[in-house]
Amino acid sequence: MQTVSPLGAARPAAADGRVIAVGASTGGTEALKSLLVPLPANLPPIVIVQHMPAMFTESFARRLDGLCTLQVKEAQHGDVLAPGCVYLAPGHSHLRLARLGGRLSCALSQDEPVNRHRPSVEVLFRSVAELVGKQALGIMLTGMGKDGGTGMRAMRDAGAYNFAQDEASATVFGMPKEAIALGGVDEVLPLNRIPERLLARLALWATK
Numbered sequence: 001m002q003t004v005s006p007l008g009a010a011r012p013a014a015a016d017g018r019v020i021a022v023g024a025s026t027g028g029t030e031a032l033k034s035l036l037v038p039l040p041a042n043l044p045p046i047v048i049v050q051h052m053p054a055m056f057t058e059s060f061a062r063r064l065d066g067l068c069t070l071q072v073k074e075a076q077h078g079d080v081l082a083p084g085c086v087y088l089a090p091g092h093s094h095l096r097l098a099r100l101g102g103r104l105s106c107a108l109s110q111d112e113p114v115n116r117h118r119p120s121v122e123v124l125f126r127s128v129a130e131l132v133g134k135q136a137l138g139i140m141l142t143g144m145g146k147d148g149g150t151g152m153r154a155m156r157d158a159g160a161y162n163f164a165q166d167e168a169s170a171t172v173f174g175m176p177k178e179a180i181a182l183g184g185v186d187e188v189l190p191l192n193r194i195p196e197r198l199l200a201r202l203a204l205w206a207t208k
Contacts, residue, residue, distance in 0.1 A: 022046060022141065033064065047089075048089065070086050097124075098127075140163070
């Protein structure tokens with residue numbers, strides 16, 4: 001994997017039960033690359049739903065893994081979340097957080113689509129709200145439609161701190177716009193500023 005210098009001087013937090021959850025759709029493949037490549041490896045685990053056909057998610061995860069300091073993989077049922085790792089929902093299944101022996105893990109299901117999507121950002125974000133609450137950071141990237149908006153609000157209501165990509169930098173502003181309109185977002189930022197603000201927020205975690 002390529003080594004990438006961390007952004008700024010922010011100190012990432014330890015990953016004791018903490019999670020970063022990301023949702024994306026149209027335009028998200030490039031947005032995810034812009035988000036993940038600058039980040040250092042010593043981060044809490046990251047879970048991602050990107051609307052994408054099943055035939056492409058594994059190869060997309062491998063592509064990101066080759067570009068990032070973080071380890072990126074397609075999520076498998078029962079994966080225990082580990083610091084420095086990124087788990088991308090497979091294109092055929094919803095991704096939820098679950099408890100496995102007291103530790104956070106990935107749970108996959110082929111339940112009915114939610115907001116016409118499987119995987120659905122809504123499903124992931126609601127599970128994060130229920131299991132992690134204030135230990136989570138959320139990020140809503142570019143995407144068409146409204147998937148994940150109410151889930152992001154649920155995360156914020158549970159104490160999570162959330163970012164959304166702004167309209168000027170988004171390929172499609174639908175999903176961020178919905179999350180903002182529902183009151184689920186703490187900061188609205190250009191895509192290129194999200195990594196640095198994420199690290200700054202993680203640095204605050206590290207002091208608690």
